[in-house]
Amino acid sequence: MPSAAFEQxxxxxxxxxxxxxxxxxxxxxxxxxLTIILLGLLFPLMILVTLSFWKQEYVDLIQTFTxxxxxxxxxxxxxxxxxxxxxxxxxxxMLVTVLLAYPLAYFIAFHVKWNKMIWIILVTIPFWTSxxxxxxxWKVILGYNGxxxxxxxxxxxxxxxxxxxLYNPIAVVITLAHxxxxxxxxxxxxxxxxxxxxxxxxxxxxxxxxFMTFIRVTLPLSxxxxxxxxxxxxxxxxxxxxxxxxxxGTRGIMIGNIIQSMFGKALNWPLGAALSIISMITxxxxxxxxxxxxxxxxxxxx
Amino acid sequence: xxxFNRDDYxxxxxxxxxxxxxxxKVLASAGITTVMLPVFSGxxxxxxxxxxxxxxxxxxxxNEHHGEYFEKYGEYPNFSIFGDEEExxxxxxxxxQFDVTHPCSYKVEIWRDAGIIQPxxxxxxxxxxxxxxxxxxxxxxxxxxxxxxxxxxxxxTSVLYRPDLVDEMYQEDETWGIxxxxxxxxxxxxxxxxxxxxxxxxxxxxxxxxxxxxDDEVExxxxxxxxxxxxxxxxxxxxxxxxxxxxxxxLVATSSWNDAYTALKAAGVNVKYMNPKEGAxxxxxxxxxxxxxxxxxxxxxxxxxxxxxxxxxxxxxxxEEGYGHSNIDAYSLVDEATLADRGLSxxxxxxxxxxxxxxxxxxxxxLQSMFExxxxxx
Amino acid sequence: xxxxxxxxxxLTVYAVAYLIFLYAPVAVLPLFxxxxxxxxxxxxxxxxxxxxxxxxxxxxxQNALINSLKVGLSVAFLSTVLGIFAAKGVTRYRMRRSGLxxxxxxxxxxxxxxxxxxxxxxxxxxxxxxxxxxxxGIGHLMLCTPFSMLVLISRMEGFDKSYEExxxxxxxxxxxxxxxxxxxxxxxxxxxxxxxxxxxxxxEFILAFFLAGTDATLPLHIWSQLRFPDKLPSVLALGAIxxxxxxxxxxxxxxxxxxxxxxxxxxxx
Numbered sequence: 001m002p003s004a005a006f007e008q009x010x011x012x013x014x015x016x017x018x019x020x021x022x023x024x025x026x027x028x029x030x031x032x033x034l035t036i037i038l039l040g041l042l043f044p045l046m047i048l049v050t051l052s053f054w055k056q057e058y059v060d061l062i063q064t065f066t067x068x069x070x071x072x073x074x075x076x077x078x079x080x081x082x083x084x085x086x087x088x089x090x091x092x093x094m095l096v097t098v099l100l101a102y103p104l105a106y107f108i109a110f111h112v113k114w115n116k117m118i119w120i121i122l123v124t125i126p127f128w129t130s131x132x133x134x135x136x137x138w139k140v141i142l143g144y145n146g147x148x149x150x151x152x153x154x155x156x157x158x159x160x161x162x163x164x165x166l167y168n169p170i171a172v173v174i175t176l177a178h179x180x181x182x183x184x185x186x187x188x189x190x191x192x193x194x195x196x197x198x199x200x201x202x203x204x205x206x207x208x209x210x211f212m213t214f215i216r217v218t219l220p221l222s223x224x225x226x227x228x229x230x231x232x233x234x235x236x237x238x239x240x241x242x243x244x245x246x247x248x249g250t251r252g253i254m255i256g257n258i259i260q261s262m263f264g265k266a267l268n269w270p271l272g273a274a275l276s277i278i279s280m281i282t283x284x285x286x287x288x289x290x291x292x293x294x295x296x297x298x299x300x301x302x
Numbered sequence: 303x304x305x306f307n308r309d310d311y312x313x314x315x316x317x318x319x320x321x322x323x324x325x326x327k328v329l330a331s332a333g334i335t336t337v338m339l340p341v342f343s344g345x346x347x348x349x350x351x352x353x354x355x356x357x358x359x360x361x362x363x364x365n366e367h368h369g370e371y372f373e374k375y376g377e378y379p380n381f382s383i384f385g386d387e388e389e390x391x392x393x394x395x396x397x398x399q400f401d402v403t404h405p406c407s408y409k410v411e412i413w414r415d416a417g418i419i420q421p422x423x424x425x426x427x428x429x430x431x432x433x434x435x436x437x438x439x440x441x442x443x444x445x446x447x448x449x450x451x452x453x454x455x456x457x458x459t460s461v462l463y464r465p466d467l468v469d470e471m472y473q474e475d476e477t478w479g480i481x482x483x484x485x486x487x488x489x490x491x492x493x494x495x496x497x498x499x500x501x502x503x504x505x506x507x508x509x510x511x512x513x514x515x516x517d518d519e520v521e522x523x524x525x526x527x528x529x530x531x532x533x534x535x536x537x538x539x540x541x542x543x544x545x546x547x548x549x550x551x552x553l554v555a556t557s558s559w560n561d562a563y564t565a566l567k568a569a570g571v572n573v574k575y576m577n578p579k580e581g582a583x584x585x586x587x588x589x590x591x592x593x594x595x596x597x598x599x600x601x602x603x604x605x606x607x608x609x610x611x612x613x614x615x616x617x618x619x620x621x622e623e624g625y626g627h628s629n630i631d632a633y634s635l636v637d638e639a640t641l642a643d644r645g646l647s648x649x650x651x652x653x654x655x656x657x658x659x660x661x662x663x664x665x666x667x668x669l670q671s672m673f674e675x676x677x678x679x680x
Numbered sequence: 681x682x683x684x685x686x687x688x689x690x691l692t693v694y695a696v697a698y699l700i701f702l703y704a705p706v707a708v709l710p711l712f713x714x715x716x717x718x719x720x721x722x723x724x725x726x727x728x729x730x731x732x733x734x735x736x737x738x739x740x741x742q743n744a745l746i747n748s749l750k751v752g753l754s755v756a757f758l759s760t761v762l763g764i765f766a767a768k769g770v771t772r773y774r775m776r777r778s779g780l781x782x783x784x785x786x787x788x789x790x791x792x793x794x795x796x797x798x799x800x801x802x803x804x805x806x807x808x809x810x811x812x813x814x815x816x817g818i819g820h821l822m823l824c825t826p827f828s829m830l831v832l833i834s835r836m837e838g839f840d841k842s843y844e845e846x847x848x849x850x851x852x853x854x855x856x857x858x859x860x861x862x863x864x865x866x867x868x869x870x871x872x873x874x875x876x877x878x879x880x881x882x883x884e885f886i887l888a889f890f891l892a893g894t895d896a897t898l899p900l901h902i903w904s905q906l907r908f909p910d911k912l913p914s915v916l917a918l919g920a921i922x923x924x925x926x927x928x929x930x931x932x933x934x935x936x937x938x939x940x941x942x943x944x945x946x947x948x949x
Contacts, residue, residue: 023773026769026772026778027769028769029765029766029769029773030766030769030770030778030781032762032766033763033765033766033785033825033829034781034784036762036821036822036825037787037788037825038784040788040822041822043806044791044796044802044803047803048791048795048799056667058412058667059412059415059416059417077680078671078674078675100698103694103695103698104695106691107691107692107694111691111692111695120872124879125926125927126702126705126706127879127883128879128882128883129706129709129923130898130899130903130915131885132885132902133902133915133916133919136720136906137704137705137706137708137709140705140708140720140721141705143721144547144550144551144552145550145552145722146722147704147708147722150722161552163488163535167535178702182876183827183876186831186872187830187831187834189868189872190831190835190869190872191835193835193868194835224834225834228830228833228834231786231830232830235786235789236793239791239792242885242886245494249534249535250531250532250534251679253674255792256792260794261674263794263795263798264386264392265388265495265670266667266674267391267666267667267670272795276795279792280791280792284790355894360904360905360908361908382893382896383904385907389889393801393889393890396798396801396890397802397804397805397806398801398805398811540906540907540908541908541909542906542908542912546719549719549721550719550721565718565910569717569718
């Protein structure tokens with residue numbers, strides 16, 4: 001084939017280019033993902049930013065530049081109060097979820113010998129039923145005539161159903177900690193699984209106790225997974241509005257509910273856009289703080 | 303050290319040097335891709351048929367409401383479901399295309415002002431003449447001599463309560479006030495909406511026109527909502543919540559649509575539905591034609607509306623769903639005892655004129671943010 | 681490794697307790713799917729199959745299930761592939777500003793879903809793209825790719841390059857090296873990512889609401905059925921079936937696979 005020679009020279013030229021720089025190869029691998037996210041996000045983000053500087057009057061968008069929406073955030077107590085509450089609840093959910101998930105991930109990674117796959121899938125199966133159904137089930141369990149109340153009443157422990165189990169922020173935390181369990185377990189398991197067992201054995205051979213080995217070897221090495229899990233739980237829960245409205249009662253309202261209402265009932269898209277941007281920035285700042293804290297922890301332990 | 307090798311693979315392929323085992327492996331991986339991709343790009347657009355796209359409440363997509371349409375075409379229209387008109391509005395405003403929608407009458411004005419609905423030529427509707435006369439003249443449905451709305455179903459918003467769990471006096475003295483009775487703290491609920499929630503407080507607070515309140519009246523309403531907040535178990539968003547809670551005795555009283563009453567009574571739960579002295583609310587929902595409707599599907603869109611208006615569809619509403627219907631002939635298909643049991647009669651006009659008719663709410667946005675503040679505990 | 685017996689037991693007890701916590705809400709589903717009442721409340725009234733019969737009749741529900749499987753599997757596959765590329769790129773090669781690029785890929789996570797939904801819908805409508813399962817899939821891809829990437833990065837971080845280099849020194853090409861060396865090492869991460877992204881897409885509601893045309897996904901269908909109590913028990917029946925069938929399928933698959941190499945061992949190379 002006459003073209004073969006040309007092809008080969010082309011191939012070797014490309015090869016040369018790639019050899020020149022590690023970074024280029026990194027970027028090349030990153031580019032499909034980046035392109036898709038860029039294509040999918042650029043336009044929506046532009047719309048969001050533009051909207052946030054407009055103003056809504058009745059059904060019309062007034063397309064002149066204004067900072068009113070951002071000013072509203074600081075002027076009206078409700079918005080920053082709710083944002084603060086949402087961040088607090090999400091941090092609590094993150095903490096509870098990750099703390100509960102870590103021992104299980106540890107168990108699967110180190111104590112399960114033959115059926116790791118089964119355990120991993122066992123952990124995910126409950127999440128193949130609908131989220132809405134699971135939230136509903138929690139209402140059945142915690143509810144007035146629910147599993148817990150009926151059980152306690154038939155045992156004669158209580159005479160009247162306990163009403164404090166449901167429709168409050170605690171119920172929101174329980175439901176969310178359950179809902180995001182798989183999201184926390186999987187990354188932690190993945191990072192524990194890759195730890196070189198000989199490191200742990202070496203530490204034990206050097207006379208470290210099991211506990212100190214965990215603190216000094218296992219935990220720091222599994223930190224990437226813990227961080228991934230924390231972020232994956234924390235970030236999306238801030239914007240959740242379904243769970244708070246289903247199990248939170250009158251007190252469970254979160255920033256997601258407010259934003260949703262701006263795009264629905266309150267019909268104020270520009271304010272909704274501004275609130276989203278503010279909450280995105282806040283979430284990013286909190287994430288940076290979290291990452292900074294883990295860096296400190298890492299340095300301290302190491 | 304050999305580094306970037308993808309090109310070797312191309313090279314090997316080109317020169318035929320790749321081993322068979324190697325080649326199979328590559329094929330297998332490519333196979334995964336080719337198996338997966340059709341799944342992704344499969345016949346997902348099968349529903350893009352020549353039937354109209356109908357955006358409606360869950361329940362209104364029941365086959366019984368589209369019997370005549372099915373008889374003619376052997377298929378049903380395409381349905382998408384919304385939970386309330388506000389989220390439907392958001393989806394439509396953002397660019398989703400539908401031919402027919404099913405909002406309630408108090409939303410018609412704002413939808414028309416937003417330019418998303420077009421006039422309906424009622425002369426093209428076979429059953430228009432059978433529509434209850436007062437439902438042909440609802441505030442907001444006409445503009446510049448054009449009709450934008452065809453009433454289809456109606457019902458009430460009032461107090462649903464458990465007579466076995468509350469003071470007997472409420473059976474004599476029917477009032478919205480039960481929803482503010484501190485004896486039932488934690489056992490009450492209200493609708494999480496302006497029209498069925500905040501308006502209840504407005505009516506109870508004695509606003510002259512709840513749908514167009516003065517500033518003072520708004521303040522009275524705000525105070526009532528604040529007072530009520532700690533008494534509520536939750537604000538309900540779907541009939542499922544409140545029906546389950548009423549059946550369990552978790553709630554003793556709530557604002558509710560009349561269908562919940564019908565369903566709970568049929569299930570043997572001891573419930574009653576009030577006719578409050580301050581007035582129950584009446585609502586009407588029905589059809590709009592969308593501005594973006596596909597002109598090629600216009601005829602069929604009218605037939606979708608007609609099929610819903612058919613007397614048999616109406617009888618199904620009355621018997622199975624517990625709602626009123628706009629076609630007067632539907633009532634003669636149901637015996638009088640059953641009608642009475644549903645709180646209806648052969649003369650629906652009288653019922654319709656007795657309640658406070660839900661009309662567009664003045665300054666909706668301000669009221670909504672007031673409601674959000676109350677819910678946030680401010 | 682020396683391990684005391686009691687510590688093992690505590691962890692095992694914990695693991696079982698955790699599984700009970702995970703499965704408690706799921707166990708409620710079959711309970712009420714056989715209960716002869718449309719209300720989900722105690723006491724149970726009687727045993728019935730009628731909700732399952734109703735389920736068999738519901739064409740809408742079956743279509744929704746198939747739609748969700750289609751979208752979920754496609755999204756899980758594509759986002760995991762994208763995740764592998766991206767994670768390999770950032771963990772293996774030293775790049776400037778890679779942190780910034782990762783953050784950018786994470787942005788869809790920070791945007792409240794309702795905003796992502798509405799703005800994607802506006803984008804599609806400007807571009808004249810009709811709403812369908814594909815648009816839902818695109819939305820889910822935005823959401824799932826960051827998840828996949830994070831899981832895989834945590835797997836690949838600190839990954840020992842020498843394995844790959846050894847293989848390449850032995851004359852294997854890059855693709856071959858990836859399949860035979862890299863892939864088995866990152867396999868637990870790939871499986872985790874696939875499961876996670878499938879689960880997220882299969883269960884996603886808010887984006888689907890805005891981006892779906894007339895084909896409903898399962899969460900959309902379930903949500904519409906949740907609004908009225910008489911449809912609810914059938915939905916519970918479906919939930920019960922999904923759990924039972926997936927459990928049976930997975931255990932059957934594991935039994936068949938027995939004798940094959942276990943995932944955990946494989947990862948040790």
